Amino acid sequence: MTTQRTQRPRRAAITGIGVIAPNGLRADAYWKSVREGLVVLDRITREGCEHLPLRIAGEVRAFDAAALIEERFLVQTDRFSHFAMAATVLALDDAGLGHGDPADPYDIGVITAAGSGGGEFGQRELQKLWGQGSRYVGPYQSIAWFYAASTGQISIRGGFKGPCGVVASDEAGGLDSIALAARGVRRGTGAVVVGSAEAPLAPYSMVCQLGYPEISTAEDPGQAYRPFTAGACGFAPAEGGAMLVVEDETRARERGAAVRATVAGHGATFTGASRWERSREGLAHAIRGALDEAGCAPEEIDVVFADALGVPEADRAEALAIADALGKHGTRVPVTAPKTGIGRAYCGAPVLDTAAAVLAMENGQVPPTPNVFDICHDLDLVMSSARPAELQTALVLSRGLMGSNAALVVRRGGDSAR
Amino acid sequence: MITTEVTLIELASLMKKAAGVSVDPKDLEKSSDSPFGTLGLDSLGLLGIVGELENRYSHPLPPDAERCKTPREFLDLVNNTLKSGA
Numbered sequence: 001m002t003t004q005r006t007q008r009p010r011r012a013a014i015t016g017i018g019v020i021a022p023n024g025l026r027a028d029a030y031w032k033s034v035r036e037g038l039v040v041l042d043r044i045t046r047e048g049c050e051h052l053p054l055r056i057a058g059e060v061r062a063f064d065a066a067a068l069i070e071e072r073f074l075v076q077t078d079r080f081s082h083f084a085m086a087a088t089v090l091a092l093d094d095a096g097l098g099h100g101d102p103a104d105p106y107d108i109g110v111i112t113a114a115g116s117g118g119g120e121f122g123q124r125e126l127q128k129l130w131g132q133g134s135r136y137v138g139p140y141q142s143i144a145w146f147y148a149a150s151t152g153q154i155s156i157r158g159g160f161k162g163p164c165g166v167v168a169s170d171e172a173g174g175l176d177s178i179a180l181a182a183r184g185v186r187r188g189t190g191a192v193v194v195g196s197a198e199a200p201l202a203p204y205s206m207v208c209q210l211g212y213p214e215i216s217t218a219e220d221p222g223q224a225y226r227p228f229t230a231g232a233c234g235f236a237p238a239e240g241g242a243m244l245v246v247e248d249e250t251r252a253r254e255r256g257a258a259v260r261a262t263v264a265g266h267g268a269t270f271t272g273a274s275r276w277e278r279s280r281e282g283l284a285h286a287i288r289g290a291l292d293e294a295g296c297a298p299e300e301i302d303v304v305f306a307d308a309l310g311v312p313e314a315d316r317a318e319a320l321a322i323a324d325a326l327g328k329h330g331t332r333v334p335v336t337a338p339k340t341g342i343g344r345a346y347c348g349a350p351v352l353d354t355a356a357a358v359l360a361m362e363n364g365q366v367p368p369t370p371n372v373f374d375i376c377h378d379l380d381l382v383m384s385s386a387r388p389a390e391l392q393t394a395l396v397l398s399r400g401l402m403g404s405n406a407a408l409v410v411r412r413g414g415d416s417a418r
Numbered sequence: 419m420i421t422t423e424v425t426l427i428e429l430a431s432l433m434k435k436a437a438g439v440s441v442d443p444k445d446l447e448k449s450s451d452s453p454f455g456t457l458g459l460d461s462l463g464l465l466g467i468v469g470e471l472e473n474r475y476s477h478p479l480p481p482d483a484e485r486c487k488t489p490r491e492f493l494d495l496v497n498n499t500l501k502s503g504a
Contacts, residue, residue, distance in 0.1 A: 072458055075438035135473055138436070139465040 012182035013259040013413065015252045016095025016245030017355045018087035020197060022058035022238055022342040026090060030242075030352070031359040034338045035386045037368040041221040041236050041343055048203040053217050054210060056224035057201055058238030058343030070157075076140040077153055078118025079239070083197035083348075084150035085157060087243035091193065092158070095245035096257050101159055107190035109162035110155045111181050112243075113173035115198055115346035115400075118145035119205030126204075154193060154243075162189050167347070170400020171307075172268065174241075174350035175408045179266035181246040190251050196347035197241030209237060212401055213274060214311050225340050227308035228315045228375040235310040238339070241348025242355045259413035261358040264393070265294025272403040276314035280321045282405040283307070283397060287325035290395070290407040298326040301333055301409075302391040303366050305353040306381075307399045308337030309344075318397065319377035334366045334389060336382045341370035350398035354408060357394035361412040364388055424471065424496050426450065429489060432470055437463030450490040457489075464492070475500055 017027040023040045024030030033040070044050070044057050065074060065082040073085065092099050102108050122145035128136040143149055147168040155164050163184050167173040174196045181194035200209060209215055216234035218224040225236040252259050267289020271282035291298065304326075307318055323330040338356050339349055360366055365386040375381050396408045430443040439458045449457065454464055465484045472479055479499055486492035 071434075071438035071440065072463075073438070075436075076462070135469060139462040139469070142462065 010186045011249040012185040012246050012263040013249040013252050014244050014261040014263065014358055014410070015247045015257045015259060016091040016097065017260070017358060018090030018094060018243045019352065019355055020060060020063065020083045020087045021240040021242070021352055022060050025063060027094065027355060027359065030355065031363070033341070034356050034359070034367045035363070035365060037341060037370040037385065039221065039341045039370045041224060041341065043221070044201060046201050049201065049206055052203070052206050052210065054206055054215060055219050056216065056221050056236045058236065058345070059201055060240040073153060073157055076144055077149060078121035078144050079199035080114070080118055080197055081144070081150040081153050083199060083240055084112060084195070084243060085154055087195065087197055087241065088154050088158065088193055091243040091245050095247065097191070097245060099158060104190065105159050105161040107162055108160040109164050109184055109189050109192045110151050110160050111165040111167070111177050111184070111192055111194045112150045112154070113167040113169060113177035113196040113347040114147040114150065115170055115173065116200055116205060116208070117147045118149055118199070119208070120199060120202035121145050123202060123204035150197065158193070160193065162192070169347065170402040170404050171344065171346050171349055172398040172400045172404035172406035174347040175266065175354070175396060175398050175406040176268055178244065178246065178263060178351065178354060178408060182263035182266070185246055185248050191245055191247040193243060194246050195241060195243035195351040197243070198346045198348045199239045200237055200346060201239050214309060214314070214401055216310065222371055225310050225343060226372050227310040227337060227340060228319070228377050228379065228381055229372055230376045232310045232312050232315055236343040238343030238345040238349070241345050242351040244351065244355070261361060261410045261413045263408070264411045265290040265292065265296060265409040266407065267293065268404065268406040270403050271405060273401065275403065276311060276317050279314065279399050279405055280317035280324065283318060283321035283399060283407070284324035286405045286407040287321065287395065287397070290409045291325070294409040296393060296409055298329045300393050301326060301329065301395045302389065303357070303360060303394045304333055304335045305357050305394065305396040306335050306337045307397045308339065308369070309399065314399070315377060318399070319379050322379065331378050332380060334382050334387060335379045336366050337369045337372070338367045340372055350396055350406070353396050353398070354410060357396050357410055361391040361394060364390060366391070424493055424500070426489065426493070429493060432467045433459055433463070436466035436470055439463065446489055451488050453487050454489070471496060
C-alpha cells in the first residue's frame with residue numbers, strides 16, 4: 001500500500017471553498033445567486049467615490065468585518081485582506097480543517113494573488129502623511145497595503161507555516177495562484193489555502209482604474225458589462241473574491257474529507273497590456289497547455305467559464321482562442337460568464353469562476369451569463385437561465401489588463417454528491 | 419515641566435487604539451512585567467504607540483522606547499523621558 005502510494009503521483013484536490021462576493025457571503029449563497037443569474041451590479045455607494053466617472057460596480061455589501069475578524073487583525077489590514085481572511089475561514093470550515101492551531105503547521109501553506117493591494121488603507125495613511133506629517137503615519141502602513149499582506153495575515157492568523165507565496169499579477173494571477181498551490185501539493189505540501197480577494201472600490205483605487213481604457217463608464221447597471229454582445233462597452237469592476245483549500249487527494253480521503261474537484265491542468269502566457277488581438281494566440285496557447293497537463297482532449301471539456309472582458313476586440317479574440325484550441329468542439333461546448341452579474345474582481349474573479357465551476361459540476365448545471373441576451377460571436381453562450389448538464393470537466397479562462405492569459409482545467413471530484 | 423504621567427490606563431487605551439489589543443488596565447498592572455508579545459502586542463503595535471505618545475506630548479522618545487520588552491519598562495522610560503525632557 002505504502003509503495004503504491006509513493007509511486008502514484010500526488011493529485012491536488014479542492015476540498016474547501018470560501019466565497020466573499022457581491023452576490024453572496026458564503027459559497028452556497030454565491031452559487032444560488034450565480035445559478036439564478038442574479039444581477040447585483042449597481043451604483044457605487046462607497047464614500048468619496050460618488051463624483052468619479054466610474055458609476056457601476058459590484059460592491060460587497062453587508063460584509064461586517066468586525067464581526068468576522070479579530071480587532072488586532074482588523075487595525076493592521078486593508079479591506080482586501082479582511083475579505084481574504086473571512087473567505088479563508090469559510091474555506092477551512094468547508095474542508096473540515098478547522099481554524100487555528102493546525103496539528104502540523106508546516107504541512108499547510110498559503111498563497112494569494114493580488115492585483116493592487118490595500119488601496120483604501122494606503123490612501124488613509126498617505127493622507128495623514130501629506131495632511132499632518134510623517135509622524136502621523138501608522139506603522140502598519142508598512143505591511144497593510146502590500147500585495148503580500150493577505151498571505152502573511154492568513155498564515156499568522158491560522159498558524160500556517162508551510163510554503164507560502166504571493167502572485168502579484170493582473171486578473172490571470174488568480175488562476176496562476178491555484179496552479180502554484182496544486183504544484184506545491186504535488187511536491188509534498190499537505191494542503192494550501194489559496195485564492196484571491198480584492199477591494200478596488202475606494203477613491204484612490206478607483207482613480208487608478210479610470211486610466212484603463214477597458215473600464216465601463218456606463219451609467220446603467222443593465223448595460224455596463226455585456227461581453228460578447230454588439231453593445232459591449234467594457235467591464236464593471238467588483239470587490240471580493242474566493243479562497244480554496246487545495247489538498248493532497250490521498251490526505252483528504254484519509255481524513256474523510258469530500259474531494260470536491262481536482263486541479264488537473266494549467267497554462268499561462270503573456271501577450272502584452274491591452275493588446276487584445278494578440279491575446280487570441282496567447283489564450284489559445286494557455287488552453288492547450290492546460291489540456292496537455294491535464295491529459296485532457298478538447299472534447300472532454302464540458303463547460304467553459306470565459307474571461308468575458310466586454311471589450312469587442314477582446315471578446316472576439318477570446319471566442320477565436322476557444323475555437324483555435326478546442327476546434328469544432330469550441331462552438332458546441334457551453335460557455336458561460338457568471339461574472340457579468342457581479343463585475344470583475346480582478347485577481348479574485350477567476351478564483352470565483354473556479355468556485356462556480358466546481359459548484360456547477362456538483363450541481364449538474366451551467367449557470368447563465370446575466371445581462372447578456374444576444375451575442376455576436378460563434379459561441380454557445382448560456383444565457384437567461386441555468387442549463388442542466390452532466391459536467392465532469394471544466395475549463396476556466398482569465399486574462400489580465402496587463403497582458404497575462406491563463407487557463408485552468410478542473411475535474412469533478414467523484415465523491416462530491418452534494 | 420510636564421506633570422502628566424503616562425499611566426497603565428493610558429497605555430491600555432493606546433494598545434486598543436493603535437494595535438486593536440484589548441486589555442483591562444487591572445490585568446495590565448498585574449502583568450506589567452510580562453513581555454508585550456504575550457499580551458498580543460507586536461513590535462509594529464508598540465511602534466505605533468510610541469508615535470501616538472510623541473504626537474500627544476509633542477516630545478520625541480528615545481529609540482529604545484520601541485525596543486522595550488514589558489509595560490513597566492516602557493512606562494518607566496517614557497515617563498523618565500517626559501519628566502527630564504521638556
